[in-house]
Amino acid sequence: MLVIHHPDQALHDPEQVFRTGRFIDQPDRAERYRIFLDVVKDSGYAVVEAPLDRPEAITDVHDPNYVGFLKTAYARWSERPGYGPVAIPNVHPTHRMHRKPTEFLGEFGWYSNSTSCPITEGTWPAIFASSQVAVHGADRLQTAGSPVYAMCRPPGHHAYPDLMTGVCYLNNAAIAAEQLRRRFGKVAVIDIDVHHGNGTQFIFWRSADVLVTSIHCDPQLTAPFYAGFADEIGEGGGKGYNLNLPLPWATPDKPWIAAIEAALQRIRLFQPGALVVSLGFDAAEHDPSQTFKVTDKGFAEAGRRLRALGYPTLLVQEGGYLSPALGGYLRSFLQAFQSGT
Ligand SMILES: [Zn+2]
Secondary structure: OEEEEOHHHHHOOOOEEEEOOEEEEOOOOOHHHHHHHHHHHHOOOEEEEOOOOOHHHHHHOOOHHHHHHHHHHHHHHHOOOOOOOOEOOOOOOOOOOOOOOOOHHHHHHHOEOOOOOOEOOOHHHHHHHHHHHHHHHHHHOOOOOOOEEEOOOOOOOOOEOOEEEOOEOOOHHHHHHHHHHHHHOOEEEEEOOOOOOHHHHHHOOOOOOEEEEEEEEOOOOOOOOOOOOOOOOOOHHHOOOEEEEEEOOOOEHHHHHHHHHHHHHHHHHHOOOEEEEEEOOOOEOOOOOOOOEEOHHHHHHHHHHHHHOOOOEEEEEOOOOOOOOHHHHHHHHHHHHHHOO
């Protein structure tokens, strides 16, 4: 197992986000990066720093204007007298308004749909590093015998080509999948984060070369609310290459694994050259989101089954938030994935 990371990933660490009428603790704290790094070092895996040298891979998936906005957003925010220490948008277009403004606050709202993506001085370096971890992971993935874990943080699977949402800014898994598609021809994505991978679905919505599958909580009940339903199957050439498997609140191991197995059956039929796993641990019973009830054993079983597929596999870290059990979920998954037993 090769593990890729970069220390700049810890530079983004806003303490709070505005939700449910108040400021609450931001779920994606930099502490997650340190917990994951401790687990992979303790476990004896080969750990390497990603070179930050593939910026062009980001715009293979994302709108260059959006990427330019992300790069300069905090500097533009900081020039404003009286603005707070953390940039948070407070206006957004609706589906009845279609003109992109140039004024900073309007542009910020244009590129986001909620208050869940605060921007600080360290945000761009962190999200850039996280994307480069994914790209470097894809570059290092050569054979099924040497899987790669891209220890991405901040996560990415909610990010659209020109939209930050759900603590995601750049879609690390989609950026990596696009690189792998160019090398391997056909790529499958399986997203086991408890939230639907709406950004990844959108990016490959019309593609028959990238099969996107996602196992998640019913979007009628939780974020991302606007996508992730079972009848979303892709369009045009991509029709039939998107599979959503929404599950009820409080889903435990057995039906969660059964849904993963259903996705794996579809992936086998597709016969991809490589597999990307959007690896979230927020389906866990002790995750602060309290959505599903997946245990250590459930994550280990998922790891075994994903490895048994036998494809060259890139693991891309998504969600899974702070609790004393977080590191244990990663440890269980990677051990089972690595050994295949
Ligand atoms: Zn999630």
